[in-house]
Each structure stands twice: as C-alpha cells, then as structure tokens.
Amino acid sequence: xxxxxxxxxxxxxxxxxxxxxxxxxxxxxxxxxxxxxxxxxxxxxxxxxxxxxxxxxxxxxxxxxxxxxxxxxxxxxxxxxxxxxxxxxxxxxxxxxxxxxxxxxxxxxxxxxxxxxxxxxxxxxxxxxxxxxxxxxxxxxxxxxxxxxxxxxxxxxxxxxxxxxxxxxxxxxxxxxxxxxxxxxxxxxxxxxxxxxxxxxxxxxxxx
Numbered sequence: 001x002x003x004x005x006x007x008x009x010x011x012x013x014x015x016x017x018x019x020x021x022x023x024x025x026x027x028x029x030x031x032x033x034x035x036x037x038x039x040x041x042x043x044x045x046x047x048x049x050x051x052x053x054x055x056x057x058x059x060x061x062x063x064x065x066x067x068x069x070x071x072x073x074x075x076x077x078x079x080x081x082x083x084x085x086x087x088x089x090x091x092x093x094x095x096x097x098x099x100x101x102x103x104x105x106x107x108x109x110x111x112x113x114x115x116x117x118x119x120x121x122x123x124x125x126x127x128x129x130x131x132x133x134x135x136x137x138x139x140x141x142x143x144x145x146x147x148x149x150x151x152x153x154x155x156x157x158x159x160x161x162x163x164x165x166x167x168x169x170x171x172x173x174x175x176x177x178x179x180x181x182x183x184x185x186x187x188x189x190x191x192x193x194x195x196x197x198x199x200x201x202x203x204x205x206x207x208x
Contacts, residue, residue, distance in 0.1 A: 004069035145173040
C-alpha cells in the first residue's frame, strides 16, 4: 500500500531519508513539467524545485495536505507563486497559464528521460544501503559530518559545535563525502540524473 504524503512528511520530519526520497520521486517529474512550461528555462526550473525541496527539509510542518492527505495542491501553489516572483524580478509578465498541473501545451517537449526515471521503494532501500556502505569507508570526521548534516538534518553551526570544528570544515568535509559517494556508486546509479539531483540538493544544505 502506497504511503500518503501526510505520512511521508511526518517520517521526513523525524529524519527518515527513504521517506524523503519517495516523496521526491513521487512529484519530481510533474513539478518539473509544471515549472518548465511556465519558465521555458531548465536552470530556473531546477533552481525553483531545489528551493522547494530545501523548504520541505527545513520546514516540513509547513507543508499542507488536503483531505486525501496529498501535498500536491500545496506544492503546485507554492511553485505558482515562486514563478510569479521570478517574472516580477525580471519585470516581465508571466505567460497566461493556469495552475492546473495538466495544463501543458502539446508543443512543449519536456519528455527528456533524465527527469522521468522512477525509483521503486525497494530501489530506494538498495541505493541507501549502497551509500551507507560508502560512508562507512570514509574518514571518521567525514562520517560524523555526513551523519549530522544529511541523516539528522542538523545545521552547519550545530554540526560544527558538536564536533568542535569550524563551519568551513563542516562544509568541506560534507562536499568530500558527497564526492566520494558519486565516485563509488554503481554505474547504474551514477548515470541517474535523479540521483545526481538528490546529491546536489544535499550539497545545497551545506549553505544552511
């Protein structure tokens, strides 16, 4: 039985990494389509989505769900207003597209397979186990930084204080850990654009 968004969000709040990856995988393709057809810009679309996922990680309790325990409506509304902000920053009128998720012009081709890979629940578990094995091979400090920043979602300041190191060292150690994960993952996962997006999202957390 598929877990509801509400359940996944509660699990994410408690630090459940598989739950985050399942929610990410559930909505990435539709949210990317929604933003891309309104911005026509791949980099802007990716940035807006990354900011959304950071919001989910940092303020999980702010994400609202409907009677069906779905967060889709909230996520679409959030992106709708961020797209308006984007156009306001350019002092340019946005295209007249509704907030309807499926209002996608037929002539817009966003079917690039790199954004529509699907990770099944068992694949998430396998992938996380592989990452855990790689992390166990890292130097002790890098393991501790990875554990606090990624698994426990602690801030840079909290991590630095707990480990008795500088904020810069925390960021450097996490970057090295993520780089090593990329290097050692099996080829089937190295080629996954969705995985790279997840790792990029993790790297963005070094700024917070």
